[in-house]
Amino acid sequence: MKHTSIGLIAVLALAVGASVGYGLARKGGPSTAAVPAEQKALYWYDPMYPQQHFPAPGKSPFMDMQLVAKYAEGDGAQGQPAVQITPGVQQNLGVRLATVTRSRLQRTLQVSGVLAFDERDFSVLQARTAGFVERTYGRATGDVVAKGAPLADVLAPEWAGLQEEFLALRRTGDAGLQAAARQRLLLAGMPAELIERVARSGKVQQWVTLVAPSAGSLRSLDLRPGMTLTPGATLARINGIAQVWLEAAVPEAQAQGLREGQAVQARLPAYPGETVSGTLTALLADADPQSRTLRLRIELPNREGRLRPGMTAQVTLSPEAPDDEGLTLPAEAVIRTGKRDLVMLAEDQGRFRPVEVLLGQESGGQVAVLQGLQAGQQVVASGQFLIDSEASLKGIEATTAPDSMPAAQEARP
Known part of the structure; x- marks a missing residue:
């Protein structure tokens, strides 16, 4: 009997609580009761989706709950x-x-870059006549050579015949014929210094020594003893190393204020504690669509030849401030x-x-x-x-x- 009374009391309490809660919900909930009657709601919203506003009270379309009114807070x-x-x-x-x-x-920007050859300081050695390679001088791709360094000795039969004609006309004493013969040698592709050597010695120079047209690093070398040369064939490519390019990229959102001619400072992991001063020479016309960056070209002097293309560097840029x-x-x-x-x-x-x-x-x-x-x-x-x-x-x-x-x-x- 005692247990039965306790159970009835608990059931009655739950029923009363449910009735009170239903009555509060019917009247708009406890949040509206504390708001003065004269205050007007700005809008109604679901606390779980506050970004969605509703012009009138009601039930939330997202959750099983009533919308909450939003009122202006004080004199903000x-x-x-x-x-x-x-x-x-x-x-x-x-x-x-x-x-x-x-x-x-x-503003100060710190970007990374990679050293590359200066593509403006570039020369090519080509065969100007048919011939045969008789001797090479032990050069290989990657070697650094000085301007005029010998690369190979070549036998040029066609040039030998033209030299014989030039010397024969010189013996006639006719200045006009001599000038015409000299011009023919030049048009045949014979170097001016070779023509002068023929004129001074009075002898045919059958052997021609091919030399490096400029100082720098041999990017390619296609000269082997015994090979046959054809006119126009590329025999060697040489890149100068007096200065190198530093290719870097900067986010396009931070490129404002960068101008050609600005001074930059570069630091290389290969030479810690040292700073190399350079110049920003170009902001390239195209942007990288993947990384959204603009490419920069920076020139660095390479007086001692220690800057090698392929090295990495950290670059400090100082864009112009407004x-x-x-x-x-x-x-x-x-x-x-x-x-x-x-x-x-x-x-x-x-x-x-x-x-x-x-x-x-x-x-x-x-x-x-x-x-x-x-x-x-x-x-x-x-x-x-x-x-x-x-x-x-x-x-x-x-x-x-x-x-x-x-x-x-x-x-x-």
Whole structure:
């Protein structure tokens, strides 16, 4: 009998509780009872989907619950809703504020690059007549040679016959015939120094020594004893090494302010502690569509020949800063969503609201603000993600950058 009485009492209590809950739900829930009758709701929303607003109360289409009314909170700036946090809670959350200041953003870029040959300092040795390679001088691809260094001795039968004709005309004493014969030797491709040697010695030079047309590194060498030469065949390619190119890439979002002719500083892992000064000579016309970077060409002097193409280098670039000062704030204060950039603007009485900003260049932990804020305002630099989450749960949307700008600044041309 005792157990039966206790069970009946529990059933009655549950029934009464369910009736009270149903009655509160029919009247709009406890959240509406505490709101003064004269205060008008801005909109209704589902706390699980605060970004979706509804013009009238009702049941949420997402969850099995009633929509919650959103009211204007106090006398906020321009009547905009905000999250209000007491100083004690701010301290517990580790909220730290930063001030938007007006200053000139000094930018420095650090990028990596690879050394390459200077493609402007390039020469080719070709066969100007048919012949036979009789001797080579032990050169190989990759060797560094000086200008005029011998590469091979070649027997040129066609040139020997032209030299015989030239010497025979010289013995006639006719200056006009001599000039015509000399011109014929030049048109046949004979080097001027070989013609002078024939004229001085008065003897046919059957053997011709092929020499390096310029100083540098042998990129290719196709000369072997006993091989036959055909006119126009490429025998050697030589790249100069007096200076080298440094090819680097910079993100296109940070390329603003880079100009041809700017001085750069390069540091190579091969020579720690040393700095090589160079010049930015070209911003190439095409961008890499995969990495979204712009390619740079930097010229570095190679006086001692220690800079070898293929080496890596770290480059320091100093883009030109704008002449006038702009607004800056710590980059850590920005909430980057991927589609837009937000900051939590701190107002009086512990109020915080999200504001969309338009950002510029970033350097040294500071980022330029193009729209959305004004000098002297404070933003949350630490703990902003927690406050932003609370604002999302309350259905507070960020004001757009143009809407949050002061009227005086909007009026500027």
